[in-house]
Amino acid sequence: MFDIYKEMWDRRKMIHALSLHEIKKEYAGTVLGSIWGLVTPLLRIAVYWFVFSIGNRVAEPVGGAPYTAWLAIGMVAWFLLNDGFKLSQKSFRSKRSIIKNTPFPIAILPAVQIMFSFYTHLILLVVILITLAVALQTVSVYWLQVIYYDFAAVMLLLALGSVTAPLVAISKDFGRFLDTVLIFLFWMTPILWSVENAGRFANVVKLNPFHYIVQGYRDSILYHSGFWEHPLYTLYFWVVVLVLFILGNYLFKRMKPIFLDIM
Template identity: 75%
Template structure:
């Protein structure tokens, strides 16, 4: 039933090697090299912090957590989700020359893009946590829980990438539609605002699996809440991931002959 993911596991070393190659290719010829993986997200965090904390005068602590630190951790989680989803759903179309000209195991391409973005995410995450260890009095063993949420995010992205990559390979319009969906998800995921402000409508936002990851980061860093303390929400998240993985495996096998002809 999970033939695609069995192939991924069999070729896991290839996925790792190709993801590192993507990192080298992306920053080849630049003066700062991998440092650009830090400069761009840190500049975006700074701009949003200025707009929402200074310009909008909305920089009050959130449940006791400093607004800037709370915002920064949410943004770090979002960058991983956004970049991983955006690159994985375009993985077949962006590598069409490779697919058409070589006998390449194309099933691994979404995972390669996801892992590449995750490695860049780790650099940013480590820098951010080091800064917070010296500036925010929240360091605890719960920080280790971020590893669980990273694994959960990778599995979610793999499911989403497996579902959307074949569809984007067939239709450029679907790729543009997904870009619009990501903008919508950005503002509907509680990154700049607290879900507590929604009252009874908070349950609707929690249907967005991206919220599970973003809130999980904040629970780990600031609020000392374990994922096991919300078993129903955790179960819901993994059911969604499982269904995405099943659907992704099905779509890949059914649509592979079609998008290979179109690319």
């Protein structure tokens, strides 16, 4: 039932090495190198802060937390989810030459792209945590809970990548559709706005598993709330991940001969 994930685990050292190679290749030829992985998201956070705090002047504290810190933490979580999903769903199609010309274990490709996103995410996360520790003058043991939410995010991305990568390999249109879905998810996931503002639709918004990760980051760093305090929501998230894992394994095994011929 979980053949492709077993292969990912068995080849975890290979995935680690390839993801580091992807980072080197991504920033090869640039003066700042991998620092661009830090500069770009920080600039995006600054732009959203300026628009909502200075431009619209609607950036009030959220649940007692400063809006700037609340926004930055949500954006850090989103960058991991967005980049990991975007790269993993295109992992087969973007590596056509490797797939067609070498006996490569293609099942690991989504994991390589996700770990590439995760490693760049860790740099940004450390910078944001240090900045918040200085700005808020507080550090909590709950911050360690981010490790759990990072693990949950990687598992969700692996499941989503396994489902979508075979479909995108067959249809470029589906890839474009997913890019549109990501834009929709950015605005519908409470990153720039609080889920409490959704009123009676708040529970519908929470069905989005991305919200579980984003809110988990904020609960850990700002509100000092444990994931065990939301047992039903946590159970729902992991059931969704499990269903996606099963579906991803099934689609890969059924569609592998098809997309190998098409590509």
